[in-house]
Amino acid sequence: ATTFSLTAGGAVTDSQAITATNLLLNASGTATLDMATSDVDVLAISASGQSVSFRDADGIDIGSVGGVNGIAATTFALTAGGAVTDSQAIAATNLAVTATGTVTLDVATSDVDTLAISAAGQSIAFRDADGLDLGSVAGVNGITAGTFALTAGGAVTDSQAIAATNLAITGSSSITLDVATSDVDVLAISASGQSVSFRDSDGLDIGSVGGINGVTATTFALTAGSAVTDSQAIAATNLALTAGGTVTLDVATSDVDTLAISASGQSVAFRDADGLDLGSVGGVNGITATTFALTAGGAVTDSQAMTATNLAVTATGTVTLDVATSDIDVLAISASGQSVSFRDADGIDIGSVGGINGVAATTFALTAGGAVTDNQATVATSLAITAGGSVTLDVAANDIDSVAIAATGQTVTLVDSDDLTVGSVGGINGIAGSAIALTAGTSLSVANTAAAADISASGSLTLAFGTASNLTLAAGSAVQATGAASIRGGNATGTGTLAVASLRLSTQRTNLTGTVGGLTGAAAAAAVTTQAPFGDGPHTLNGVTVTPTVVSSETTTPASQNSGTASATTTTTAMRALAAMIAGSAGLRQAATGAGGVIGGFAGSGDTAVATSSGPRSTSPRDVAFAQDGSQRSYELNAFAGDYPLLRLSESANEAFGKIPQLESNPWRNSTPDGIAAQDNLEATVASSRSAVLGGE
Secondary structure (H helix, E strand, C coil), rough: CCCEEEECCCCEECCCEEEEEEEEECCCCCCEEECCCCCCEEEEEEEEEEEEEECCCCCCCCCCCCEEEEEEEEEEEECCCCCCEECEEEEEEEEEEEECCCEEEECCCCEEEEEEEEEEEEEEEEEECCCCEECCEEECCEEEEEEEEEEECCCCCCCCCCEEEEEEEEEEECEEEEECCEEEEEEEEEEEEEEEEEEEECCCEEEEEEEEEEEEEEEEEEEECCCCCCCCCCEEEEEEECCCCCCECCCCCCEEEEEECCCCCCCEEEEECCEECCECCCEEEEEEEEEEEECCCCCCEECCCCCEEEEEEECCCCEEECCCCCCCEEEEEEEEEEEEEEECHHHEEEEEEEEEECCCEEEEEEECCCCCCCCEEEEEEEEEEEEECCEECCCCCCCEEEEEEECCCCCEEEEECCEEEEEEECCEEEEEEEEEEEEEEECEEEEECCCCCEEECCCCHHHHHHHHCCECCCECCEEEEEEEECCCCCHHHHEEEEEEEEEEECCCCEEEEEEEEECCCCCCHHHCCCCCCCCCEEEEEECCEECCCCCCCCCCHHHHCCCCCCCCCCCCCHHHHHHHHHHHHHHHHHHHCCCCCCCCCCCCCCCCCCCCCCCCCCCCCCCCCCCCCCCCCEEEEEEEEECCCEEEEEEECCCCCCCCCCCEEEEEEEEECCHHHHHHHHHHHHHHHHHHHHCCC
């Protein structure tokens, strides 16, 4: 027939095919019309409260026939050998569609509660007036399609998986698609103002599907079993991402306010158009990754911790990442013109991450629970460091104008390529550490800060600056060191005060004020030692001229020609300590090797500092020995380079014990540059050791 209208007071079945252009069915019982060869073009069914199944050999439209519009049923299961369309609404609690062609059911007033569609390789569009669940209906589970585009006027959930190459969802309420076995390759969601969660068994791309571009939501929580990428932007107030593969979300126009990512062992890259916070979203807290590279068009903050081996941040706004439990091993930040603060639970290295090298900022404030190192440069107008471990920033290209470091009890080493000022930065005043070594490529200045000592070293102190530049201690500034201090460079001046255990100068001119080894005035000046290069000056400490250290140019005969025998002795405690310091020093070792000799056995035995020696001294198993020379009772410390005595320190028992031991220089001092440089280092070692042990002349 052209049009077949059937009204039945009970159940309707078929055992033969129906061939009609239009089919109308009114039934008050179940309707099972499932002959595979039936061929209907337009179908309309009114069977409220009933289950209806219909099978068509080819394509079919849900339309109007004989005054009945669309489908009304409790459960409607449709199987079609071709395309399925609708020109009238479907009202069914449950809808199952199985089709070998496209499925376009997009009438806005359709109302289905549970939807299941099997159309492998086909494009499916479905529209529902309110919310629905993607579940199981009449043996069909979830959604299988090439492309599935769903538009819903209410909440969307799933109790069965979605298997689609492309998935687009437009929703006006929450979307919760979290079945673990769902598999989508390209995802696009438009749900402005709504919460969206999606789970995928493997990787996926945030892209374009059915005219929907990227993801728009208030909160978007994505869980993926593998890699996540984006070819379209994400616009969400909150984004949570859990991934078992790499994450590359780098579309420049993405805009997220709060970001949380869990991708342990993976590399993560995220780009945001403006500022964002690393916080908590959907049960995910902060960032977990192996490498996290963040690019932001505005300010970056954190309210939750980051855990990553490597962190790279590129920002055009301030960067404030100060959660105490963050743990990063290698840090790189590019934020020129911006203030940057970063806090790490333990040690950290300033290095290279994701094409970002070192740190570039206006102000960089770093707090670390452990050691701080660098293998890339820090370029910052102001640098503040608080560290629970040593600080070693010795990359030659570092360029810092003002620095403050709080590392009490820790060694501090800082190298700067040009001018450097020790001042106040980020609430930290001056530099505090144990051994402190500052090297400036040009001038070095110490400002008067709120600290009692603007440089406070509970060990040695080295201040090095350009040979044509200045060290300036500002009025009111104070530099203190409980150990040996060394100042090297051009002109050392200022009205600030020094208070050091010993002082060695290698400067062109000097005009300083302070104490050396507790000595004041002229006594302090007399206690200063010098080391080449030492300029013509003038050189003064406390207004008193500093006299260059005089070293004998005497040469000595080879030790093989000296067959004298020295008896065993035990020297005084002070002389022992002096010998031990010199014998174990790098200066003595450098002197010997620079002179062409070989030094061995410095730590070979417990009596290195106090030893017996008999016969030619060069055959002694020890390179450093003490001998008492008969009635003169002169204590000698001898070190050899081959057969030649490298140095001899003697202390006569008839002299006041605080006298400087005589230093006999080796024959290479006047013959080779290495010998000269080595002897200079050795002289400094002797002087600093003597000051530390004997307390000066």
